[in-house]
Amino acid sequence: MPKDGIGASIKRREDPRFLTGRGRYTDDINLNGQAHVHFLRADVAHAVLNGIDTSAAAAMPGVLRIFTAADFSGVGGLPCGWQVTDRHGQPMQEPKHPIMAEGKIRHVGEILAAVVAESVEQARDAAEAIEVDYDELPAVIDMKAACAEGAVKVHDDLTSNLCYDWGFVEENKAAVDEAFASAAHVTTLELVNNRLVANPMEPRVAIGDYALHDDSSTLYTTSQNPHVIRLLMGAFVLGIPEHKLRVVAPDVGGGFGTKIFHYAEEAFCTFAAKQLRRPVKWTSTRSEAFISDAHGRDHVTKIELALDSEHNFIALRTDTYANMGAYLSTFAPSVPTWLHGTLMAGNYRTPLIYVNVKAVFTNTVPVDAYRGAGRPEATFQLERVVDKAARELALDPAELRRQNFIRKDQFPYATPVAVEYDTGDYEATLDKALAMSDYAGFDARRQESEARGKLRGIGLSHYIEACGIAPSNLVGQLGARAGLYESATVRVNATGGIVVMTGSHSHGQGHETSFPQVIAEMIGIAPDQVEIVHGDTANTPMGMGTYGSRSIAVGGSAMVRATEKIIAKAKKIAAHLMEAAEADIELKDGAFTVAGTDKSVAWGDVTLAAYVPHNYPLDEIEPGLEETAFYDPANFTYPSGCYICEVEVDPDTGRVEVQSFTAADDFGNVINPMIVAGQVHGGVGQGIGQALLENCVYDGDGQLLSASYMDYAMPRARDLPMIAVDHSCCTPCTHNPLGVKGCGEAGAIGSPPALVNAVVDALHRAGKEVSHIDMPLSPARVWAAMNG
């Protein structure tokens, strides 16, 4: 078995190119004859668009052409990939999402016109000479006001601003209400899950290119899923068949969800390149990113937990408003529903659950998946209400959780919200986190803080997530307009080296390092004999890309299945070469042996025979050694864990400082522990960012007030502590070949409630009757809560 196989923390092969400035990001690509586009964007949130006069701008130096909505009359809108059915069996309201504003402006940042010029500076200069004639309308920003009778409508052709009113599980509603009526104790909490901007450090970029000789188009784009973009843009927007369209996503500088979606700029550059017969490039500024990248979260929730007299959870009821923004982004409708409602059981045995979600159109940027997508929103409200219940009943929050956990002997466990957890051990991660954080020793630390005039608190949260997205037949029933399998082609070369072409996409996750470890383990060769190719539809099989912590669980499983086919065929060849029965052939340490004999052929001898088939069973098998597998998971995977946060609060200023953070996760089997730990660090960093710093704020007119890094508080090195991580509590996934669960989102899901619970705890210990503070816990908010 190679020492660099599964479970080894080998260094990342990606790193040298990034550390020396030799990465190849989309903006690093410049094509011959390239023109540049600048988008003129709306600076008001809601208006009737009377006309756009481009005549002066068109005469400016370097301008090649100016496009407006009229140029896209023969082109489709940006498609939505998920249709949610409402409580009454009706499909959601689904407005057209045009490439450029048609007749009406619906959010600040919406594209009004596109100037293509020889240089980006010329395009920008010319855009300033475009005259836009519009009549401003009142903006619809607050979700509850948007749902009020007589509210101004974002879309005139819809019946209201309500996209859907979703009930889950609708048949449980009466039984849930009955349980609440008979409960010994009910804990109620109203809270906001603050709107966020994903902010991968690389802004989005798109370059369209058109080849006249074969009438084909190529799009270079900062995407997490190039095949999805090719399908959506080709089939639904521009009408280009897949074989005439190539999408390339080279090195991508972070995604966090917001680079899943198909954006207008991608379609524009592809379209304009064909019109102009020149490559057309767009590079987003950060300011544009804030008003054009899909935002995340933005839920307003009331949650109620019913307990019996022995503190067992007997029912849960939630009522959530979820912001969709002005249009439906690619997967937006699925986030507050199937990625949120299905998680409301959390780690608990709560038998009756009812979730209501009203998805609302507003004059804001579209909202879609951001790291965790629905699951952080579910976890935050659940772990906050459980904490509040413990406080109300004077119980240790850890022990109230423990009492209500699904026990490890109860798996597989079917929750009342339609999912079946395959495996888990929630007490194990709880006990691990309690030990790692020295929970028992908290009081001494609190006294030490108190001596320095600081309030100290400790908070914990437990999370479950459904990832490894997703079984296609299941999500199809739930409204997905796509399959969610993954693919891999394993190409073994004549001299034994391997190239894996995967539909997964790496934009920081280190697949180029970790995926080869799996093949190395299976065949018994060194990982450096395996190369990973990803990010180009021209040389990878149709795959769904990377999001939802799915790459190793679904993409890795596809690679395993393809490699199993390779090994099966290689054994046939080896049997022929050694004149032995195929059933007796064993593969170990990169050599084929015949059981019970000393006969052996090396991996390279077999691969060479496959391509130089002189002595070869040509009547039985084809030459060559290349196999493809598509893997469609049988179920979601269910990582879980316990996070504990300790904070100090300055009573004079309300400033919160995170003193320690502990994450004990159960990710099932782990391929590269170093990479997994890094994923948790980053996820926790984003979760602490949400809880403490980040907030996307619109004013009543729909102007984005937090539209740059001067105003949107990104977590910086001084805001975060060292993060203690552990993934030794391992209950392997039971339904994929690697026993893996995925680790990409956990940190962002589990951390916000732990931090808020810790701050509320600190205030309580200081005698402040504060039951909740909405995120981000800025000094002003904490001070106001203390002194309110």
Next chain:
Amino acid sequence: MKLKMHVNGREVTGEAEGRTLLSAFLRDGLGLTGTHIGCDTSQCGACTVHVNGRQVKSCTMFAIEADGAEVTTIEGMENADGSLSVLQQAFQDHHGLQCGFCTPGMVMAAAALLREIPQPTEAQIRAHLDGNICRCTGYHNIVKAILAASGQPVAMAAE
């Protein structure tokens, strides 16, 4: 306007408009695309380079202001034989990067710190990185990498 500067030890000449930022000149004029542009308010630090030995966000100065200057970019940071420098190697050893986009700026900032304070404390490292935003790592392994590069003992990356 014509301008001339020493970049990574080599004399280079080029043309830039008065409004061209040094970051844009390095990328578009010289093809040194390791210097990244992550924002437009001089906050993120992805474009950090050294100008006459000082750490500078290259989006905060015009190219013409660097006329005649000694400029070092991420492309000039490896050892003469092409191997990774001690600092770069520490970033790899301690998994101090994920997507790699902020990484050039982080390395340039860290190099400047270590020149100023050869053995910085964790708090000094975090304070120095205030102008460099990373969205992937939570800074945990970046801090460890810089501690390690300064010769101070740290646990290995998986721990």
